[in-house]
Amino acid sequence: MTTIAVLGSGSWGTALGMVLADNGHDVRMWARRSDQIEEINTKKTNARYLPDVILPENMVGFTSLQEAVHPVDVVVLAVPVKAIREETKKLLEVAVHPLTIIHVSKGIEPGTQKRVSEMIEEEAAGHSLLKAVVALSGPSHAEEVSRRQPTTVTVSSLQTDASQQAQDLFMNQNFRVYTHTDLVGVELGGALKNIIALVCGVTNGLGYGDNTKAAIMTRGLAEITRMGVKLGADPLTFSGLSGLGDLIVTCTSVHSRNFRAGKMIGQGLSLDEVLDQMGMAVEGVRTTQAAFEMAKRFEVEMPITNAIYNVLFNDVLPHDAAGELMGRVKKHEEEQLGK
Numbered sequence: 636m637t638t639i640a641v642l643g644s645g646s647w648g649t650a651l652g653m654v655l656a657d658n659g660h661d662v663r664m665w666a667r668r669s670d671q672i673e674e675i676n677t678k679k680t681n682a683r684y685l686p687d688v689i690l691p692e693n694m695v696g697f698t699s700l701q702e703a704v705h706p707v708d709v710v711v712l713a714v715p716v717k718a719i720r721e722e723t724k725k726l727l728e729v730a731v732h733p734l735t736i737i738h739v740s741k742g743i744e745p746g747t748q749k750r751v752s753e754m755i756e757e758e759a760a761g762h763s764l765l766k767a768v769v770a771l772s773g774p775s776h777a778e779e780v781s782r783r784q785p786t787t788v789t790v791s792s793l794q795t796d797a798s799q800q801a802q803d804l805f806m807n808q809n810f811r812v813y814t815h816t817d818l819v820g821v822e823l824g825g826a827l828k829n830i831i832a833l834v835c836g837v838t839n840g841l842g843y844g845d846n847t848k849a850a851i852m853t854r855g856l857a858e859i860t861r862m863g864v865k866l867g868a869d870p871l872t873f874s875g876l877s878g879l880g881d882l883i884v885t886c887t888s889v890h891s892r893n894f895r896a897g898k899m900i901g902q903g904l905s906l907d908e909v910l911d912q913m914g915m916a917v918e919g920v921r922t923t924q925a926a927f928e929m930a931k932r933f934e935v936e937m938p939i940t941n942a943i944y945n946v947l948f949n950d951v952l953p954h955d956a957a958g959e960l961m962g963r964v965k966k967h968e969e970e971q972l973g974k
């Protein structure tokens with residue numbers, strides 16, 4: 636039995652806390668909002684994020700980050716990507732033991748184009764209390780994990796023993812965990828598929844059907860792979876759980892925030908209206924900005940990413956963006972990996 640702190644008590648932090656608690660670990664949940672912590676402790680619910688779910692007794696909430704983290708050497712970091720740097724900094728200020736941070740966030744930072752593990756490493760530079768960073772990714776909506784439905788994920792780290800530790804902590808009958816050595820590929824797959832899910836949502840909102848969705852998913856995977864290979868990832872990683880697996884679930888599930896946000900955009904709502912209505916992390920929006928920058932910087936062709944970038948940030952109408960994509964110059968399909 637291990638004591639583990641989970642920072643961020645939104646949908647994903649709560650569902651993963653439940654997996655750890657089911658495995659007999661003592662789980663210390665932390666959130667910024669004290670009313671949420673009170674609800675976790677008194678009612679054993681987190682109704683805003685996971686309605687109808689009862690939390691295990693060994694999941695306890697803390698309003699003080701210091702208190703939550705004091706006894707632990709493993710932390711699950713489950714906040715939106717925009718909060719990663721700030722929370723890593725705060726965490727390392729109060730840490731007592733050398734920490735393994737298991738991050739579960741999917742995105743890339745605009746401006747720096749850093750992956751989440753790179754952001755954590757940067758914030759911890761010169762700090763002796765960061766032992767290892769692990770990324771946990773894969774096709775896994777919190778709503779289904781919290782109902783203990785069979786789910787598979789991948790963990791990856793530059794330190795193999797840390798990914799094995801994460802595998803051991805999370806693995807159970809309903810939650811199967813694989814290890815993977817390609818940290819770059821695992822993080823990029825999880826981040827970039829959110830862009831493609833947004834686009835699938837947009838096509839749905841426009842009234843297009845399954846042909847269009849299959850086209851976007853397949854050609855989306857091609858551009859994800861192209862960028863991944865440019866950045867040193869193994870192309871095969873993108874056929875695995877954190878690549879194709881997560882792409883499928885995010886582009887086809889009713890639970891996907893990115894898909895739902897995209898659908899509203901396709902129906903004509905503005906980005907601000909959509910983000911207001913969602914009230915939850917829609918990581919694909921900032922990651923579209925980051926990927927657009929990366930495509931320019933590394934001279935990688937990412938036409939679907941460019942199209943959604945123009946819809947989100949340059950007022951191009953979704954219907955017109957679709958027309959531009961379809962009207963591009965003729966190609967060989969084998970060109971997909973830049974051959």
Ligand SMILES: NC(=O)C1=CN([C@@H]2O[C@H](COP(=O)(O)OP(=O)(O)OC[C@H]3O[C@@H](n4cnc5c(N)ncnc54)[C@H](O)[C@@H]3O)[C@@H](O)[C@H]2O)C=CC1
Nearest residue numbers: 643644645646647648714715718740741775776777915916
């Ligand atoms: N919900 C899901 O099924 C899955 C989510 N993820 C990833 O997990 C990450 C978190 O997503 P969700 O839990 O879904 O989001 P959410 O919107 O359900 O919850 C986010 C939580 O982070 C907190 N938060 C926001 N800004 C913060 C800050 N500056 N400092 C501290 N806490 C802050 C919020 O109060 C909330 O408790 C995202 O990167 C997402 O892509 C990954 C796999 C599955």
Ligand SMILES: O=C(CO)COP(=O)(O)O
Nearest residue numbers: 773774775776891892893
């Ligand atoms: O990454 C996810 C499922 O694996 C969650 O996707 P959404 O953020 O689109 O809900």
